[in-house]
Structure formats: structure tokens, C-alpha cells
Amino acid sequence: MIPAELLQKIACPVCLEAGGCDACRREGVGHPACLSDYAGRVSCACGGPDKVRLVPEGPGLRCPCCGVVYGVHASEGYVDLVPRSRVGEVTQYADHDFHEQLHVTDTPPLLSARVKADMMRRMLGLRPGEAVLDLGCGAGKMALYAGSRGARPAGLDVAPFFLPRAGREVALVLGDLRRLPFRKAAFPRAYSLDVLEHLDETGVREVLLEARRTVGGAGRLFVYTHAMESSRLAGFQRAVNRLARRLGERGLIDHAREAMRKSDHRNAIRSHEHFEALCETAGFRVTQRRYYNVVFKAVIEDLLLRLYEQWRRGRSTAPGESREPVPAHEPAAAKPPGRPMLALGRAMSVILKLDVILFGRIRTGPFFGLLEPTGREGGR
Numbered sequence: 001m002i003p004a005e006l007l008q009k010i011a012c013p014v015c016l017e018a019g020g021c022d023a024c025r026r027e028g029v030g031h032p033a034c035l036s037d038y039a040g041r042v043s044c045a046c047g048g049p050d051k052v053r054l055v056p057e058g059p060g061l062r063c064p065c066c067g068v069v070y071g072v073h074a075s076e077g078y079v080d081l082v083p084r085s086r087v088g089e090v091t092q093y094a095d096h097d098f099h100e101q102l103h104v105t106d107t108p109p110l111l112s113a114r115v116k117a118d119m120m121r122r123m124l125g126l127r128p129g130e131a132v133l134d135l136g137c138g139a140g141k142m143a144l145y146a147g148s149r150g151a152r153p154a155g156l157d158v159a160p161f162f163l164p165r166a167g168r169e170v171a172l173v174l175g176d177l178r179r180l181p182f183r184k185a186a187f188p189r190a191y192s193l194d195v196l197e198h199l200d201e202t203g204v205r206e207v208l209l210e211a212r213r214t215v216g217g218a219g220r221l222f223v224y225t226h227a228m229e230s231s232r233l234a235g236f237q238r239a240v241n242r243l244a245r246r247l248g249e250r251g252l253i254d255h256a257r258e259a260m261r262k263s264d265h266r267n268a269i270r271s272h273e274h275f276e277a278l279c280e281t282a283g284f285r286v287t288q289r290r291y292y293n294v295v296f297k298a299v300i301e302d303l304l305l306r307l308y309e310q311w312r313r314g315r316s317t318a319p320g321e322s323r324e325p326v327p328a329h330e331p332a333a334a335k336p337p338g339r340p341m342l343a344l345g346r347a348m349s350v351i352l353k354l355d356v357i358l359f360g361r362i363r364t365g366p367f368f369g370l371l372e373p374t375g376r377e378g379g380r
């Protein structure tokens with residue numbers, strides 16, 4: 001959806017106002033300054049100049065600085081604010097076929113997705129009615145969940161493959177994380193789940209810097225991602241994964257989906273200290289961190305559930321046993337699960353939370369982090 005409130009928060013992704021501090025201010029130079037000086041100006045110690053507001057023009061929104069007219073896709077429920085100039089590599093998530101194969105439905109997140117969602121709500125301290133921005137929202141599943149828990153969700157993603165329900169219930173923006181099309185402090189609460197690992201180091205730096213501007217001087221950003229580290233518990237997880245791979249080779253579980261999901265990981269964050277340094281240059285401080293040692297998840301979600309899924313797929317395709325014919329183009333797993341499965345999923349989600357409760361302080365790669373501004377911008 002495109003609420004009036006969203007139109008107040010958006011801006012041209014690449015254009016900066018003339019104002020700023022003595023170091024980053026530019027007078028009367030126009031759009032060439034945006035092109036040549038963007039990185040230097042946004043990374044200024046003052047937080048950089050604000051981004052240029054858009055003005056309505058016909059069915060779209062025009063930037064008075066660069067002249068680009070951005071599209072308003074009212075029927076699909078999103079504004080297209082993708083930079084018209086290339087800003088870096090585009091991940092596989094922008095590829096439609098790749099996206100289709102991820103089998104997203106609009107049911108509430110379960111299992112490890114639920115663990116992440118609830119850590120996000122808890123660490124961000126989301127209050128009812130508060131706006132929250134999902135950076136890299138994908139189809140919009142997590143934003144819908146945040147909305148169902150009382151927040152006013154907004155989401156940004158580079159690929160326009162939003163769930164129909166997200167188009168109706170989430171304030172959606174098509175955009176690039178490295179050039180966020182928002183005014184300063186537009187969203188004091190934001191989160192990014194499973195996103196940073198898809199970017200190279202420059203990309204991570206840029207996303208953090210842009211997020212810092214978007215949450216403002218009193219904001220909070222929650223991230224879930226991983227550093228290239230592991231704990232002793234990770235040995236157990238690797239053993240389970242090896243077993244899963246072997247079962248995959250024998251056709252007992254479908255290992256392809258997980259392998260595909262991870263296939264474009266860039267893994268730029270080398271260690272937690274490295275991440276802290278990246279945050280620091282963007283004007284953030286890591287104020288809370290919980291590690292995610294996936295012991296229960298490895299057994300329940302990566303092994304038992306996959307075995308069950310594959311067994312069920314095998315049964316439903318066995319001759320004479322198919323009750324409801326599934327159209328060939330529609331993958332079976334895209335059907336929303338029934339009530340008993342949802343109840344079982346919820347129960348298992350509770351068990352999966354033990355990974356955080358029991359092992360959340362044991363240092364390992366995957367982590368939940370709360371980032372707060374270092375206050376270099378004088379509170380703005």
C-alpha cells in the first residue's frame with residue numbers, strides 16, 4: 001500500500017540537498033555534485049545533507065534535482081524508487097525464477113524465521129502503532145508479521161515480488177539498500193534479516209551508512225546476519241548438515257533449496273570485531289548482541305522437517321494416492337500449511353527458541369544485533 005505518510009518520508013535515492021555542514025555543503029552546483037560527491041557527502045561526520053524530496057508529476061514522482069520521474073504502482077501497492085544509475089551488483093534475489101523457487105506464503109513465520117522475528121520485536125522494543133521499516137523485505141512476510149503484532153510496517157526490496165497481502169497491508173518501496181530513498185530519521189525503527197551476508201564489504205558499509213541516516217539520531221536498527229566465525233557447538237551443526245547432505249544425495253531430503261538460498265552469499269563480515277568497526281564508520285554502535293547457535297534448529301528444522309517434507313512429497317506423487325491434483329507449474333510447498341501443521345510449527349518454534357535461551361551467549365558466527373547511533377550528528 002502507499003499511505004500518504006509514506007510519501008512524506010521518501011526522497012530521491014541519489015540526490016542530496018545543497019545544505020549540510022561546512023564540509024559537505026554545496027551551493028548552486030546542481031545534480032553533477034550528487035553524481036561525483038555522493039559518497040563523500042553522505043559519509044560526512046554531520047550525517048550528510050538530507051535527500052531531495054520528490055514532487056508529483058502526472059502519475060509519478062519527479063526529482064527536481066536529477067529530473068528522474070519515479071513510478072507509483074498504485075494497483076500493486078508500491079513506489080518504485082530504484083536508482084536509475086547502477087550502484088553495484090544486484091543479488092540473485094532480483095531474479096524472478098530464483099524468487100519463485102523460494103516458496104513464500106503469507107502465513108506467519110515459523111521455526112527459525114519465528115525466532116528471528118520475535119528477537120527483532122524484543123530487541124527493537126517495538127510499541128503498538130510504531131512504524132517499522134524492513135530493509136530487504138523480500139516478499140513482505142516478516143513485515144506482515146510485524147503488522148499483525150501492532151506495528152505499522154513498511155518494507156523495501158530491490159525485487160518487486162511482493163505477496164499480494166503485503167501490497168495491501170505494508171507500505172512498500174522498491175529500492176536499493178545502498179541508496180535508501182528516505183529522508184533523514186524517516187523510520188526510527190528498522191530491521192534487516194538475512195540481508196548483509198549477500199553484500200560485499202563496500203555494500204555492507206553503504207547499507208549501514210544509509211540505514212543510519214534513515215533511523216536518525218535516536219533510532220535503532222536490528223540486524224540478523226553472520227560473521228565468518230564458529231563456536232564448538234557449530235561442529236554439531238556441521239555434522240547434522242553433513243548427514244542432511246548425504247540424505248539429500250539419496251533423495252531422502254530436498255537439499256537443493258537451502259543450497260540455492262545460500263548460493264549468492266558474499267560473507268563480507270569476517271568477525272564480530274570487524275562488524276563493530278564497520279558499524280563505527282557508519283555512526284552505529286552495537287549495543288546488544290545475542291549469538292545464534294543452531295542446535296535445536298539443526299535437528300528439527302534442517303533434518304527432521306526435511307525428512308518429513310520429502311516423505312510427504314513422495315506420498316503425494318505416488319500413483320493412485322494423489323487426492324488433490326497440483327498444477328504442474330505450482331510447487332507443492334507453496335500451498336499454505338493446514339491448521340494442524342501450523343499448530344505443530346508453532347510448538348516447534350517455541351522449542352527452537354531454546355537455541356537463543358540456552359546458547360545465546362556462546363560466541364559464534366550468526367548473531368542478532370541491536371545497533372544504536374553514536375550520536376555524532378548532534379541528536380538529529
Ligand SMILES: [Zn+2]
Pocket residue numbers: 020021022023024025044045046047048049
Ligand atoms: Zn557535513
Ligand SMILES: [Zn+2]
Pocket residue numbers: 014015016030031032034035065066
Ligand atoms: Zn541530484
Ligand SMILES: [Zn+2]
Pocket residue numbers: 012013014015052063064065066067068
Ligand atoms: Zn534525484
